[in-house]
Amino acid sequence: MYGNKLSHIVVTTKNNGTVPDLPANCAVEISSYIGSSGAKTIAFGKxxxxxxxxxxxxxxxxxxxxxxxxxxxxxxxxxxxxxxxxxxx
CATH class of the missing domain: 1.20.5 (Single alpha-helices involved in coiled-coils or other helix-helix interfaces)
Incomplete structure (x- = not known):
């Protein structure tokens, strides 16, 4: 995003292990920091x-x-x- 502000936004994205109890390829709605390189999800434990x-x-x-x-x-x-x-x- 503009200025690489790392804005905190809830997005729907591919899980990729963010929620370990769900398959990696499923979509999840998760808190993320959005910057110039895309969404960086906020992972949490089991x-x-x-x-x-x-x-x-x-x-x-x-x-x-x-x-x-x-x-x-x-x-x-x-x-x-x-x-x-x-x-x-």
Whole structure:
């Protein structure tokens, strides 16, 4: 960012071990310092068992919803595209 001020901002970024209880390739919303070289996430240690469980449940639920929305979108698209009345001129 301008002036390399290292502004403290909450961003969504690739985990890369910032939250050790989640996969490295998942997206996390985390406090970061933003400067001219990009986001530098503020890492913290492992979570307590109850917090870890809640966090993992939320990530799994998010994954399930994404898959469901993709399937619904595809069904709606295929249903609309192949509906005979859409192709009659």
């Amino acid at each position: 979570l307590q068992p109850a917090e870890k469980g809640w966090l993992q449940c939320m990530k799994i639920w998010s994954s399930v919803l994404k898959k469901l929305l993709l399937q619904v979108t595809m069904v709606c698209y295929v249903g609309f595209y192949f509906k005979p009345s859409n192709h009659i001129r």
